[in-house]
Amino acid sequence: xxxxxxxxxxxxxxxxxxxxxxxxxxxxxxxxxxxxxxxxxxxxxxxxxxxxxxxxxxxxxxxxxxxxxxxxxxxxxxxxxxxxxxxxxxxxxxxxxxxxxxxxxxxxxxxxxxxxxxxxxxxxxxxxxxxxxxxxxxxxxxxxxxxxxxxxxxxxxxxxxxxxxxxxxxxxxxxxxxxxxxxxxxxxxxxxxxxxxxxxxxxxxxxxxxxxxxxxxxxxxxxxxxxxxxxxxxxxxxxxxxxxxxxxxxxxxxxxxxxxxxxxxxxxxxxxxxxxxxxxxxxxxxxxxxxxxxxxxxxxxxxxxxxxxxxxxxxxxxxxxxxxxxxxxxxxxxxxxxxxxxxxxxxxxxxxxxxxxxxxxxxxxxxxxxxxxxxxxxxxxxxxxxxxxxxxxxxxxxxxxxxxxxxxxxxxxxxxxxxxxxxxxxxxxxxxxx
Amino acid sequence: xxxxxxxxxxxxxxxxxxxxxxxxxxxxxxxxxxxxxxxxxxxxxxxxxxxxxxxxxxxxxxxxxxxxxxxxxxxxxxxxxxxxxxxxxxxxxxxxxxxxxxxxxxxxxxxxxxxxxxxxxxxxxxxxxxxxxxxxxxxxxxxxxxxxxxxxxxxxxxxxxxxxxxxxxxxxxxxxxxxxxxxxxxxxxxxxxxxxxxxxxxxxxxxxxxxxxxxxxxxxxxxxxxxxxxxxxxxxxxxxxxxxxxxxxx
Numbered sequence: 001x002x003x004x005x006x007x008x009x010x011x012x013x014x015x016x017x018x019x020x021x022x023x024x025x026x027x028x029x030x031x032x033x034x035x036x037x038x039x040x041x042x043x044x045x046x047x048x049x050x051x052x053x054x055x056x057x058x059x060x061x062x063x064x065x066x067x068x069x070x071x072x073x074x075x076x077x078x079x080x081x082x083x084x085x086x087x088x089x090x091x092x093x094x095x096x097x098x099x100x101x102x103x104x105x106x107x108x109x110x111x112x113x114x115x116x117x118x119x120x121x122x123x124x125x126x127x128x129x130x131x132x133x134x135x136x137x138x139x140x141x142x143x144x145x146x147x148x149x150x151x152x153x154x155x156x157x158x159x160x161x162x163x164x165x166x167x168x169x170x171x172x173x174x175x176x177x178x179x180x181x182x183x184x185x186x187x188x189x190x191x192x193x194x195x196x197x198x199x200x201x202x203x204x205x206x207x208x209x210x211x212x213x214x215x216x217x218x219x220x221x222x223x224x225x226x227x228x229x230x231x232x233x234x235x236x237x238x239x240x241x242x243x244x245x246x247x248x249x250x251x252x253x254x255x256x257x258x259x260x261x262x263x264x265x266x267x268x269x270x271x272x273x274x275x276x277x278x279x280x281x282x283x284x285x286x287x288x289x290x291x292x293x294x295x296x297x298x299x300x301x302x303x304x305x306x307x308x309x310x311x312x313x314x315x316x317x318x319x320x321x322x323x324x325x326x327x328x329x330x331x332x333x334x335x336x337x338x339x340x341x342x343x344x345x346x347x348x349x350x351x352x353x354x355x356x357x358x359x360x361x362x363x364x365x366x367x368x369x370x371x372x373x374x375x376x377x378x379x380x381x382x383x384x385x386x387x388x389x390x391x392x393x394x395x396x397x398x399x400x401x402x403x404x405x406x407x408x409x410x411x412x413x414x415x416x417x418x419x420x421x422x423x424x425x426x427x428x429x430x431x432x433x434x
Numbered sequence: 435x436x437x438x439x440x441x442x443x444x445x446x447x448x449x450x451x452x453x454x455x456x457x458x459x460x461x462x463x464x465x466x467x468x469x470x471x472x473x474x475x476x477x478x479x480x481x482x483x484x485x486x487x488x489x490x491x492x493x494x495x496x497x498x499x500x501x502x503x504x505x506x507x508x509x510x511x512x513x514x515x516x517x518x519x520x521x522x523x524x525x526x527x528x529x530x531x532x533x534x535x536x537x538x539x540x541x542x543x544x545x546x547x548x549x550x551x552x553x554x555x556x557x558x559x560x561x562x563x564x565x566x567x568x569x570x571x572x573x574x575x576x577x578x579x580x581x582x583x584x585x586x587x588x589x590x591x592x593x594x595x596x597x598x599x600x601x602x603x604x605x606x607x608x609x610x611x612x613x614x615x616x617x618x619x620x621x622x623x624x625x626x627x628x629x630x631x632x633x634x635x636x637x638x639x640x641x642x643x644x645x646x647x648x649x650x651x652x653x654x655x656x657x658x659x660x661x662x663x664x665x666x667x668x669x670x671x672x673x674x675x676x677x678x679x680x681x682x683x684x
Contacts, residue, residue, distance in 0.1 A: 381487070386524045389484050390534075390594065391512035391542035400537060404528025404577075 015043070018148060021070040025151060027127040034131035039148035045141035054268075057324040057356045058295040060142070063264045064238050068210050070149060071101040071179035078175040078204075083108055085173050085204035089232075091421050094169035094198065101174060102151040102181030117164050118195075123153035123184055133186055133216065138270075142240050146182050146214045153185035156197075160190035160220065167196035167226075167418065172211065174203045174237065180210035187227075191220035191248070196415065197227050201261070203234035210238040211262075221248040221275055226256075228418060232425055233261040235290065241267045249275025249304075256413055257284040258422060259294040260429045266295040266324075273300070273307040273335075280309040283412040287429045288321030288353075295324035302335040305365075311342040314409045316402055317353035318433060327372065328360040335365050342372040347379065347405050349398070399430045437462045437499060437633045438483075438602055444493035445475075445482055445658075452478045454658040455494065460602070463630040467644055467669060468637045470655035471677040476637045477521065479655075480606045484518035485511050498602070512538075513545035517600035519591040521607040526578035531590070534578045535560060539597055563596040567623045585616030592623035603627070603634045609643040621646030641673040656680040 018039045025035060047064065048055035074082065082100040086108050090096055097120070098108035104122045114120055126133055133155070134147040154170055172183065189195055201211060211233065219225050233239050239262045247253050257267050273280060286294040300309050315323035329340040346355035359372035379401055387397035406426060413419040438460040445453040452475045460466050470476050482489050483496060485508035496503040503511060526534065540550040551559075564574065567589045579587050588608060595603055605624065609617055624647055628634070636647055644652075644666065652668040653660045654677070661680045662668065 380524075382524050383526055385486055385508065386520065386526070387534075387538070388508040389486075389512055389518055389520075390538040391509050391545065391598070392538055393507070393509045393541065393545075396537070396541060397509075400529055400534070401526070404526065407528045 017067055017069065021149060024070065024073070025149065026124040027131065028129070031127045031131040031134065034134050035148045038134065038144045041139075041144040042141050042148060045144070048141055054140075054297065054326075057326070057358075058264075058266050058293065060240070060264075063293060064210070067145070068178055068180040070151070071176040071181045071209070073103050074100040074105070074175055079105060079107070081175050081204040082173040085202055086171060089171060089200050089202050091167060091169050091198060092417065094167040096169050096171060097154045098171045098173065099152060099154070099183055101176045101179070102183050104152045104154065114168065117158075117162060118168065119157035119159070121155045123150060123155055126155050133184060136214070136216070136244055138242070138244075140242070142212065143214060143242050146184060146212045146242070149182035149212070150184035150214070151182055153183045155186045157188045158190055158193045158195050160192055162190060162193045162195070164193075164195045167198050167415070169198040169200060172199070172201045172213065174206040174209045174211065174233065177206045177208055180212065182212045184214045184216075186216045187218075189217070189219045189223045189225050192222040193220065194224045195226075196418070197225070198418065199229045201231045201233050201239060203237065206237075207234050208236045209234070211240070213239070213241040215241070215243045217243065217245040219245070219247045219251050219253055222250045223248070224252045226254045226414065226418075228255075228413065228422070229257045229267065230422065230425060231257070231259050231261060231265060231267070233265070235261060235263060235292070237262045239265040243267070243269040243271075245269065245271040247271065247273050247275065247278050247280065249277055251275065251278040253278065253280050254412065254414065255280070255282040256409070256422070257296060258425065259284075259286045259288070259296065260425055262292065262294070264293045266297065268297040270299045271301065273302050273309065274304060276304050276306045278307045280307070281412055282309065283312045283409045285313070285406045285409050285426070286315040286317070286323045286325070287406070287426060288315070288323055289318040289429075289433060291320045293322045293324075295326070297324070297326040299328045299330065300340065301330045301332070302338040302340060303332045304334060305336045305338065307335070307338055309340040312409045312412060313344045314406045315344075315346040315355055316349065316406060317346065317355055318349040320350070320352045322354045322356070324356045326358045326360070328362065329370060329372070331361075331363040331365050331368050331370060333364045336367045338365060338368040338370065340368070340370040344372075344374040345405070346376040347402065348376060349379070395433070402430060403427075435462050436460070438635070439497040440479070440494070441497070442494035443479075443482070443491065443496065445478055446490045446492050447478070447488060451492070452658055453482075456655075456659055458653065458660060460633045460635060462601070462633055464651060465628065465634045465636060465647065465649045467649035467652045468635060468655055469639070469641070469652060469669060469672060471681065472639065474655040475658040476655055477606055480518055480604045480635075480637055483604060484508060484516065509541065510545065512598070512600075513542045515601035517595055517598060517603045519588075519595060519603065519605045519608060521610055523579050523587040523591055525580045525582075527580050529578050531574045531576060531578050532560070535574075535594065535597060538594070542598060559597060563593055566626065567593055567596075568619055569593055584611035585613070585619070588612060588616065588620045589623065592620055595627055596623065601632050603632065605634065605636045607637060607639065609638055609640060617643065618646060641669045644669045654680050
């Protein structure tokens with residue numbers, strides 16, 4: 001197996017990851033030069049480790065160790081498996097955009113139906129012209145690696161005032177074992193537009209694989225956007241995803257993330273409230289079992305006055321699972337009248353389960369209302385006994401209480417159909433519990 | 435026929451023996467009242483019959499229709515027809531009452547190898563019973579017991595009793611925290627469930643409840659034993675003379 005080892009002092013091995021993939025990475029010569037630069041940044045930093053504060057609880061060097069070689073483009077049997085997965089995971093009525101092993105699959109996607117409502121291109125097409133989408137302000141190594149290696153993604157633009165009639169569902173499907181895929185997407189929502197974007201990560205046959213994804217979101221003034229990410233990758237997979245979101249004025253932005261898969265995962269979201277009077281609701285659920293490690297890291301930056309942010313996170317951890325939630329609320333000096341609240345609760349189902357909750361407030365303005373809370377505990381025995389005394393077997397009684405526990409985060413999803421879809425994934429997780 | 439037979443039951447809670455050889459037989463169709471002062475072991479008995487963790491049975495046995503109840507998990511006891519109406523029903527936020535009722539009923543039916551209730555049949559039944567207990571429909575949409583008054587919580591217990599149709603109902607201090615009107619509604623609900631096939635054990639500190647649910651047999655418990663049994667007139671006697679005489683006897 002041609003495995004490239006990241007930053008172990010063997011510089012040669014690290015470079016192999018890039019040089020062996022280079023011929024397949026799309027882009028003009030300028031883009032390739034930008035990729036090289038990004039790769040050099042990654043190579044200099046290596047995978048993040050515990051001595052980097054932001055990665056303290058998710059030491060990728062220890063947990064992942066090596067970056068697997070780039071997945072080959074999917075062949076016909078792979079696409080066939082992916083088609084079956086699409087059927088299983090598609091949300092009824094949604095416009096699908098499907099990426100298989102990091103490559104856009106037009107035949108599995110609803111490009112025509114979408115064209116009437118939103119502008120769409122692939123990242124591959126975009127990179128023929130310029131490297132803009134590969135650039136972010138971040139100095140994070142995983143984001144640099146993603147910029148260097150991104151093979152494809154979806155680039156969506158939703159026009160000012162557009163009212164999307166159906167959700168857009170971006171489905172990432174992994175079919176290739178022992179390989180990694182790198183995707184990068186952009187969603188630009190115009191002023192006054194209304195849209196729902198769902199991202200689903202699933203496996204079709206592959207067990208051990210690595211996903212690196214980056215999503216750049218901009219939301220115009222007065223828009224109303226729901227952004228839902230459902231990561232249900234295979235139990236031995238790795239998924240590291242970064243979101244960069246910039247929100248305009250008087251926007252309603254509703255974000256939800258659910259982690260129900262992957263051996264190691266991290267979602268890091270950087271949300272900047274850049275326009276007055278916007279409301280952010282950012283919620284999530286981590287459901288972890290076996291030795292799964294799930295990290296949700298969210299930085300909410302109140303850059304301007306009069307914005308509201310609400311965060312509700314729930315983690316349910318069984319066996320030797322490890323949940324990490326890092327939530328930082330930054331209130332800039334100008335951001336007076338900021339109202340930011342964050343509530344994190346972890347439910348530990350075994351003695352060996354672990355939760356690290358790290359809420360942080362960085363407040364530089366003086367007229368604000370901010371707060372956070374974090375709790376961790378076990379299921380309430382008196383509630384369990386009541387349910388059992390009414391005829392529910394132990395596992396079923398636990399499941400009902402777990403569903404109630406995560407319900408508080410899931411109920412923030414306004415759309416009934418989507419909420420039911422999310423509850424369905426949570427129920428399947430509960431059924432997988434041994 | 436004997437439905438419940440408690441024989442020489444000895445129970446400990448953390449090294450302390452609470453029941454010291456309690457014997458009690460309840461036949462089908464009978465209503466038994468168990469009275470006694472605080473700390474006499476009344477609630478312990480109800481918890482052990484229902485299978486609440488934290489109690490150690492060190493001697494004796496409990497038979498239900500001749501089967502060893504202590505060998506069964508709490509959910510299996512429920513499926514067999516044992517129902518404990520809690521003194522303090524718990525609040526379960528996030529679990530809608532209707533979902534809870536249907537899940538519990540179907541779990542019991544499944545355990546007994548019966549088919550699950552169809553949704554229309556279930557809804558019809560819930561509507562019918564809740565109406566007779568003066569339980570508004572919107573209460574059933576809320577979380578189980580969340581924000582319910584004391585009377586509403588007890589009515590919810592009676593509602594479950596009516597839905598699950600157990601053959602043994604144990605009412606643990608049903609009158610605690612209820613005013614006289616709430617008590618009457620709950621007691622009427624219980625009386626409506628009296629049947630030749632169903633037995634009830636009414637645990638109470640006060641005689642008052644027995645004016646509404648009239649027992650066939652009254653037992654007096656003191657210090658972890660039944661010290662006297664008699665007809666319903668025994669309750670009145672206790673009301674007049676108090677428990678002190680039995681504390682000496684025990």
